[in-house]
Amino acid sequence: MPDAALPVPTISAIDGAVHSPRPHESAHKHVSGEAVYIDDIAEPAGLLHVALGLSAKAHARVTALDLSRVRAAPGVAVVVTAADVPGVNDIGYMGKGDEPLFASDLVQHVGQPLFAVAAHTRDQARRAAALADVTYEDLPAILTIAAARDGERTLVTAPMTLTVGDSAAALAEAPRRLDGRLAVGGQEHFYLESQIALAIPGEDEEVLVHVSTQHPTEVQHIVAHILHVPNGAVTVEVRRMGGGFGGKETQANLFAACAALIAKKTGRAAKLRPDRDDDFQITGKRHDFEIDYAVGFTDEGLVTGVEMLFAARAGYAADLSGPVTDRALFHADNCYHYPAARLESLPLKTNTVSNTAFRGFGGPQGMVAAERVIDEIAFALGADPLTIRKRNFYGVEDRNLTPYHQIVADNIIPELVAELEADCGYWERRAAIRAHNARSRILKKGLALTPVKFGISFTATHYNQAGALVHVYTDGSVQVNHGGTEMGQGLHTKVAQIVAEEFQIDIAQVRPTATTTGKVPNTSATAASSGTDLNGKAAQNAARAIKERLAAFAAERWGVAADAVVFAPGRIQAGDQSMSFPELVRAAYMARVQLSATGFYKTPKIHWDRAAGRGTPFFYYAYGAACSEVTVDTLTGEYVVDRVDILHDCGRSLNPAIDKGQIEGGFVQGMGWLTMEELWWDGQGRLRTHAPSTYKIPACGDRPRVFNVRLLDNAPNREDSVFRSKAVGEPPFMLGMSVLHALSDAVASVADHRFCPQLDAPATPERVLATIGRLRARAAGV
Template sequence: MNAPTKPFDTEALRYVRQPLPHDSGPKHVQGVAQYIDDIREPEGTLHIAIGQAPRARGRLISLDVSAVRSTPGVVAVLTIADIPGKNDVSPAFGDDPLFVDSEISFLGQAVFAVVATSRDIARRAVKKAVMEIESEVPSVTIEDALERGETVLPDYAYGRGDADAAVAGAPHRLEGRFRVGGQEHFYLEGQVAMAIPGEDGDIHVYSSTQHPTEVQHVVARVLDIPDSYVTCETRRMGGGFGGKESQATQWAVTASLAARVTGRPCKIRLDRDDDFILTGKRHDFRCDWRVGFDDEGRIQGYGVDLLARCGCSVDLSAGVVDRAMFHADNAYWMPAVRVASKRLKTNTVSNTAFRGFGGPQGMLAIEHVMDQIAWATGRDPLDVRYANFYRPGENLTPYGMEVEETDTLHNLVRTLEETSSYRERRKEIAAFNASSQIMKRGIALTPVKFGISFTLTHMNQAGALVHVYQDGSVHLNHGGTEMGQGLYIKVAQVVAEEFGIALERVRITATTTAKVPNTSPTAASSGSDLNGMAAKIAAGAIKKRMIVHAAEVYGVPEDQIEFRDDRVFVGNESIPFDALVKQCVLARVPLSEAGHYKTPKITWDREKGTGRPFFYFAYGAACSEVIVDTLTGENRLLRTDILHDVGRSINPAIDVGQIEGGFVQGMGWLTTEELVFGREGHLLTHAPSTYKIPVASDVPADFRVSLYPNTNREETIYRSKAVGEPPLMLANSVFCALADAIHSLDPVKPVPLNAPATPEAILRACEALRGRPMG
């Protein structure tokens, strides 16, 4: 195990590590932050509505849009015949058509688009189309796909040793089937795009996307023009959570195609129902597991088959399911292990990225297994988790990566155990449950070990563009997108710190492919890691040239020149920052730089199933206490204690906000957010009336969040750690606490609880333990 670096460095920092407010915070509160639907529409802007397939599976025999075209106010009807390039909006695999050609893959799939002078006209006209469809019985569930043998990608597995033999030879054995539900992104700003045609075939598209470069590329592909003809711009999103990583592209392409055909600005904004129907969700999984363990609950062999419902196409399922496999171990050592996966094809909208990118599903499955082992051995679930933690000498993941910070994992969980009074509260809860027949309480403390990096190695790169103007103001642009998570303010803090100037001098500008090309999506929790380092490199290069110039002019060694407090200290003198900038301009010193950063050390050989796919791990733990009405399934989260490792935080206020928000979103996924499809492929939970996200009253009244005092051993930006995705999995503690409460009904039986643990699911589990299973 590598020795930790010193816990805190001694450099004096003015902005980095300060709890500064979000740069758009006041604008959010005042309602003046500009989103795409707030941009003043150019004169003559047209509006788009999508013509959707009314069946989930079949063949389109004919499409009659004559009544649509004749509707007053309709300017154009776009079909596959209007596409000059490829009918493909997929991120990689070529299996997501913009419009249906002949095969219908899911209910609601785009068949055509109406372009009209108003949104209302377009939405009314789209209903006048007549489609003749030769329908087939759709595949909707995982079991449907298994029966038909339909997948979007080949099966994949890796592991270590002979897991089946180790399970068979262990003193104790268990096996089971565990279901993990999907999740709707429910970003507050729905999918929206506006495209403005320029001269010579240029297109400027405003898109609510996490991946402007992909929008640029796919628009160019569909329109059959070079990438350089397309500019994609994103100032901010009203939430993304992965739902705008690949699936914002189709709407940007639709708007761009309409602009190309009509020669006028065109805009599309999906309403909430259409957004639910037309965009993908978090993948739901069936996890078939088997485990062998000793009397102490230590795992000797573990095998799990992760069966993912991917929907009608690949989209991002290659990476999502791989990451579920990468996190099937969470924080636990397994001497013999096999992790296998199936990526199943169904006639439902293609599932996509969602905060955690598959990691939460794989991680929840092993936490479920830990509880099963605890119940079988009669041990405290936390003690079973401790017994299986990675430790020196037993710290290789199933894919061969060394877990270097085993001390962080152990110390963080031990600290939370003490600060949350876990042991004392467990005794109190046991006494309460013994005297309460109906109301039962439960508690759980669960860990998180989450890998940070894109699992596609080439995506671990970023660019930034920094200009210093002659008045000393700084223009900052980078490839990261702002979706409320505070990326822009963090990167601005880095640049202000590098130049030693006031944060107000740094102008944060919209992400655009015209300034920083070939960017990766803002995803995988890597926005600050990648873009912060790229911006620091760019600013550092400019600063270095300014230092060289000052050294020559003032005859002072370069190491005696320092930038701080809006001044440049040159030996025993100091001059204002803007004065040195002016000198550099007059001396023809270049004050513009494009910085580039690529993550070091990462390797991954997928064929062999070995490598180091992650630069480092982020750690965390949560202790949650719940109370359950076992006659109704109703429940409440009473208290949550969180201790999370963000390394040396660039902005503690932003990071705490991310931890709180991620936890609550994860809690929603595991307790209230249930996606229900009908047998014909209809999404029945398609609006806030039928789909329940957490609200303020669901947040525990006693909610304690602390940052673990740590420093990243790897050379990340200011030794910080990523914080976007890992906190979501802290909500595993809520699910496990609910299972713990139910288990008190009959401590001999395992709890048959799947996720999400809705009141209905909890009631079914309670009734099963009482020996009267519900139909």
């Protein structure tokens, strides 16, 4: 396991601050219904409800837009179109001008907003929006990756290539070679709270926007852009979200901008909460990919060279497709060393909704490709996939360079996998499953153990910064505000723990407040698993500034050296003087000591040159592994997940209870993506899986029957993260790959494991059954 001699900062003895399983600060309010979400905010007098009028065509010119019936509908106060935007009609993240708030003469996907209508009630607004008369001139629509690849290959943003070594020569000289294609489906975010924004007009140019977003500063900029006002005139506030998963990183821009536009135009508060079906149609998803791969390897299963092309359905606009497809390349190695590699992205333009961030941000798609390659090698050699995985792990010295030329300096995956392998009884269960399958004609079992290595940091280096604001009040209570947003992941709880630890006070004395651009400006998105790393460090920086002032005051007041002032659990000792935190604070206030501070943090050591494809984009890596066992009904393709064992690396966990919850939730969401969540568009570009009735996410009955989750012990982060913890938002998501490969193992048994099933994702029962049929036909020589 990791070197126990690594330097670790001194941790105080106070119980219940960091490294302890504290409950989520809003958990009791979540279960009781007391937690206030945006739709629960008391509605201001005169509130207008907003609905959007959406395109019915995937690609067409709008030759006429008659809104007279909309304006005449009962309760309607105002209707706005692109012509009513006082600023620039663009809400796109990349600033390319390719994502209008309202389409005018051209629509590029079904569900693209054409106008908005505000009425006295939500029902009136929705009914009015359906009355628009739109005349279209149809244009050719490209809806699939295949159609985009076979056509002109229009890209929404510049592709990226990563190279290490000479992959062409490595493939040509390899003792063995395999080529293939893998299809990986997209995923709907399905946050419990839909997109929503409430805008309240203020004096002059000012507007306050309550919006469910992971990136308040981006919303602030977009709203200011639309309204043609300074950024400082727009205040964006987020107390909590009912889930985000990446779907509220850029997608909230449209809803906030529309509500703010109507609020300023009418002088009345405006709220926009789309119906779930509309939310599905309007907002982007996880990118689906088609990945071409070629791998050269030795007779022992060692990879000698790899080439991969990642073609993604990006949708009609750039959004985050560039960074997402970049990160797919960054993680196309997962835990495996490629001596020579060429990895290329292809973000293809299609006439579908513009795809966006989703937990893992392209990394999961890259990792699935890596695991397929390993499986292909294992089947070609007749070896157990775990054996081939372990043989190709990153090592030391000449086996630690990634395709983007970062050295993997903190590698613990061999030890972690060995520990899980022993704990879950992998080899004993493997033998038992083979015996079961030999005697069971219909129900086949499968087993797989897959690893995870996930890089932590934004690959856009400038996002790796955060600010915080800490106030200490004269009664000893503390308020903390930071740039991160709370979406159920426990960020506010962890930041409160960090501040409590610094002051050595009970966490009950620390109150996290709503994220607002009016307190902490220029925030980064709460994404890339960096929420606690960045904002926790910024809050710690602010708390330490106040703590240093208090220590200096105490030293002067009681005539002791500054280092003789000790913050102990619940008490401060200054020489012979002992006092509580509130007592010290009151004394400091009377002596006119500043009790408020801003904090700032920027991630060190990282740099990235995209054009060259080289650098150190990640501060550190988070590791994990999962072993999954499944049973497949070969007559129907249906299956159950019998058992899952997870061992995950959280460094020195700030809050084991919250981290365990993130691991469990991330795993189940990842499993859902790879097994049952299927997006389906028809030939006209209409999303047919647009509601809970047609889009299936994991439910209680889909959970593993036995679910064992454990945090890796004695594994502090080697980098100076906040109290040597590690990020836990995205890395566990990829643990769900073990279920896909366990299904593949079960399916392969119908042909005595002679052929790689090449099971694409999502591995729905229909796809599993079709793959079983294909393998049986191949085994029979048909």
